[in-house]
Amino acid sequence: MGFFLTIEGCEGAGKTTAKGVVLQWLKAAGREFIETREPGGTPLAEELRNLVLSEHEEQVSDTSELLMVFAARCQNLTQRIEPALAEGKVVVCDRFTDATYAYQGGGRGIDEQRIAVLEQLVQGDRRPDMTLLLDVEPELGLARARGRALEQGGSLDRIEQEAIEFFHRVRNVYLQRAERFSGQYVVIDGSQSIAQVEEQILKALQARLGNSFE
Template sequence: MTLPIHARFVTLEGGEGAGKSTVLAALRAAFEAQGIAAVYTREPGGTPLAEQIRGLMLDTHHEPATAETELLLAFAARAQHVRTTILPALERGAWVVSDRFTDASYAYQGGGRGLDADFIADLERRVVGIRPALTLLLDVPVEVGLQRMRGRGAADRIESERNDFFERVRQGYRDRAEAEAGRFEVIDASQAADAVAAQAVARLRALIAQAGR
């Protein structure tokens, strides 16, 4: 079963320290420059309930979550996010930009934790039911990303993982991008921040033109 793709839905993906916040700010500026209404959201989170689930996923003080628990929490938050934030915005004609979406589960819980991709795909079909028209993947070597992340404060439960976990996450993202090359724009995020943002904005503008705003 092929999930419907929404022309005004854009997601931003990448590992730790990839520079998503900088790119998100550039995308926001691009929409505002064209006078286009857009909703900016994130995962896990995007609604009050989903943000509480995010806390459960990332907190370092409770018992360690199993891989399956982590995956199901991610999809519980995503189910709420899609129905409460994303679909209502799309239905009223706004664009939606989400900092992470279902591809993150394939990368982190599939690639990183080793869970079966077919299990994740089944949850995606049953719980999510929608895919973005464009996914901007900020690809950066793990050591570079982790170096950028140092000094940002206490690491959460996932940020505290070992380097080999993040290598698997990166490969999981790259595998997704190769399998769905038409949807993904892979950007070398080891470049200067301005260059990364410019490539992301150029791809966004092409999508806006294609969608006719």
């Protein structure tokens, strides 16, 4: 059977670094894997991602944003994630439904039950087998995100431009879910050095997956 591993965290938490560590570990373990992201992962889902993250002349309603996120997820699940899992591969996904509970639920204030209805419709019983949560104070994460945008000559996307209180709500929901689903989550202190973050991730991977890959 395949293994579904997701990487979660607020802006600037270090998800890209974490993904690199995970992929290198999987290569060393000789496991077949694919990587994907959300929103996104397929051509159509990437178009939806652009709609979610871009600024528009008209205001995007919270429910419209939620529906676009789940529409993209449905495509990613159908076209990439489920087929790879059926082939026994490891799927490494940058964000998944936990992000929806955090951003659209915590950040936007959408009722959790409304999200749960769409989750069941789109995913059925599919949940991540393991989630690495890169946790940092929002102030630090946003400073990193702004610095990255300046280095790359870009700008913050529509969601990255939200007020700091938005990201505090997002982080709080992430931490609540990590406590609630402790068997799924591993919380990584993303404020530490890259070497220290890498060490935490490798320990988590070995503890959760080491024996199953032998």
